[in-house]
Amino acid sequence: MKRREVLKASLGAALVAGGLPGLARAQAKGKAVLYRVRPGTPGWPGAADWEGLRRATSGRLLKLASPFAGCATDASACAATREQLKNPYAVGDNPALTQTSGWQDAWLSQPSAYAVAARNALDVAAAVNFARTHKLRLVVKGGGHSYKGGSNAPDSLLVWTRAMNDVTLIDAFVPQGGTQAEALPAVSVGAGAMWIDAYTAVTTKAGRYVQGGGCTTVGVAGLVTGGGFGSFSKRYGSAAASLLEAEIVTADGQVRIANAHTNPELFWALKGGGGGTFGVVTRLTLRTHELPATFGGVFGDITADSDAAFKALVACFIAFYRERLFNEHWGEQVSLREGRKLHLAMVFQGLDGAQAKAVWAPFLDWVRASGDYSFKEPTIMAVPARRFWDAAFWEKTAPAIMARDDREGAPAHHAVWQGDRGQVGWYIHGYESSWLPAALLEEGAQARLVDSLCAASQQWWVELHFNKGIAGAPPQALAATRDTATHPGVVDAFALAIIAGGGDPAYPGMPGANVDEQEARRRAAKIRRAMDPLRKVAPNAGTYVSESDFFQQRWQDTYWGPNYPKLLQVKERYDPDGLFTVRHGVGSEQWSADGFTRKA
Incomplete structure (x- = not known):
């Protein structure tokens, strides 16, 4: 059946x-429709019920409201709130906000009715049991960075894990049910920790490396369960590939351990099967790696004098990438921008500054010799790897690189890359992405790739995120990433192409927020058209679930490919009633777009 x-x-x-x-x-239409309850509808918990949840969570139940609710009567407080929207740490510390303010014709950031500010797995279990008993929409938020609104739903109960942010290093971790022969150096991270918390403990203080995200304020749990890529994934594989064990509260309210020996199918699903789908992750244990001596970067812009020169530049770069950069040392991105500009924002590991400059010399020599380009010499620099996420180091070395959380009492290590600040609170107009198979780098295919990139860039900026495709990585990293739930195409892709655009923060109720919806839709349509040339050269390539279109077609196959049937089996075993439902998450085809109504 x-x-x-x-x-x-x-x-x-x-x-x-x-x-x-x-x-x-x-x-x-004559069919029974089952739905979750909302405030004011029959079945919504009464005051006594909420008080019971408050007691069960040691007073950690919060009633939420929009931070802009008082703007009409308190202009100064409202101005202070708006100023804090420039700071991703301040946004993350507010349970009523998300790091993205919305998506045109898709969703808007709106607070849950209540939140449990969980501090341990028992708090999470109490919230899960309450939501299941009362048939509430349940939402989970750690870092709150979900582009598709996965940590946001009005009228819901929010499990907010922000305070579960401890980070503990383990010299020889043995998974539950394993043997001492499996012992590996690891780090145990609470579900509310951000990657800056993990990098500070593992790299800055302990001199080791953990594969995580590039943005310092992204939550550890959300990134890992979505698959997860960081600046150096070309060397170490996806973040999910380093997962050794997880603690998770499933829909029945049980606190479970998932690893290769205990609940192994659930463990596999958590490695890229999508955040907020199989339960509430409360802790993760990740393998740590030996730290290379140096990390570094290459930054600059090259502008072509004509369309023909720009195409020649792109062709030269693709050939250069295939010959010199398609390996474990290089990550991050280049972008093809308006004005016939090639923007360089690459990083490297395991090379010193002189070695990095030698790698780039042939390409830069060609640019200089052609006479068709204007540019300043790109910045090529290497730093001690241990200082890469050290805000104090950057303040002394290059103050424009990082910005600290400037609030009084903020942890000294909380800083953000300056280039990521523009995303705080952004309102998305359109977002398209697709993996590009490494076969396109072969000599006979490069011309088609170059043509498609140039055609796409005439419509919109095109970003090539090389670290979000694992092809070119060492065999061990490829094997570990292949053993995750992420679409298998990731190991054959040399890059993830992203074409996206948005506008200023537009939280509902925020004074001064102004969205030109007609213009937003026009931009979204243009972004969709811009991806068409790339999809023609890379049909059915799949994409990264966490950075993709809200309106993604054939999402089951596009996100997980042949892994989807197995993921659906795991979902049906651990969450048969769909308590955990997110946009285009495993099993979500059984629910309507709002997550409240189940399809008959």
Whole structure:
């Protein structure tokens, strides 16, 4: 019997027996429709129920409201709130906000009705049990960076893990059920920790490396469960590939351990199967790696004098990338920008400054000799790897690189890359992405790739994120990434192409927020068209679930490919009633877009 038939049969039997506990029923076109409850509807918890949850979580239940609710009566407080929107740490510390303010015709950042500011797995379990018993929409937020609104839903109960941010290094970690022969150096990270917390403990203080995200304020748990890529993934694989063990609260309220020995299928699903889908992760243990001596970067712009010169520049760079950069040392991105500009923002590991300059010499010599380009000499610099995420080091060396959390009492290590600050609170107009297979780098295919890149860039900026495709990595990193739930195409891709655009923060109720919806839709359409040439040369290539289109077509195949049926089996085992439902998450095809109404 097919899954949908099983679902209908089980729901029908429950209704005949008197209805599913806590679920309201309605009639639509003669079919029973089951839905989660909202405030003001039958079944919404009363004051005594909420007080019970407050006691069960040691007073950590919060009633939420928009931070702009008082703007009409307190202009100074409102101005202070708006100023804090420039600081991603301040945004993350507010349970009523998300790091993205919305997406045109998709979603808007709106606070949950209540939040449990969890400090341990028992708090999380209490919230999960409460949501299941009362049939509430449940949302999980750590860093709050979900572009597609996965950590946001009005009228929901929010499990907010921000305070679960401890980081502990382990010299020889043995997974539960494993043997001493499996012992590896590792780091145990609470679900609310950000990558800057992990990098500070592992790299700055301990002199080792953990594979995480490039943005310092992204949550560890969300990145890992989405697959996750960072600046040096070309060397170490995806973030999920380093996961050794997870602690998770599943839909039945049980606190479980998942690793290669205990709940192994759940463990596999957590390695890239999507955040907020299989339960609430409360702790992760990640493998750490030996730290190379140096990290570094290459930054600059090269502007072509004509369209023909720009195409020649792109062709030269692609050939140069294939010959000199397509390896474990190089990551991050280049972008093709308006004005016929090639923007360089690459990073490297394991090379010193002289070695990096030698790698780039042939390409830069060609640019200088051609006479068709204007540019300043790119910055090529290497720094001690241990200082790469050290805000104090950058303040002395290059103050424009990082910006600290400037609030009084903020942790000294909390800093953000200046280039990431423009995303704080942004309102997305359109976002397209696709992996580009390494086969396109072969000599006979490079011309088609160059043509498609130039055609796309005539419509919109095109970014090539080389670290978000694992092809070119060492065999061990490829094997570890292949053993995750992420679409297998990631190991054959040399880059993730991203074409995206947005506008200023536009949180609902924020004074001065102004979205020109017609213009936003026009830009979104242009962004979609810009990706068409790349999809023609890389059809059915798949993409990264965490950085993709809200309106993604064929999302099951595009995000997970042949892994989706197995992921769906895991979902049905650990969350058969769909308590955890996110946009285009595993099993979400059973729910309507708002996450409240289940399809009949």
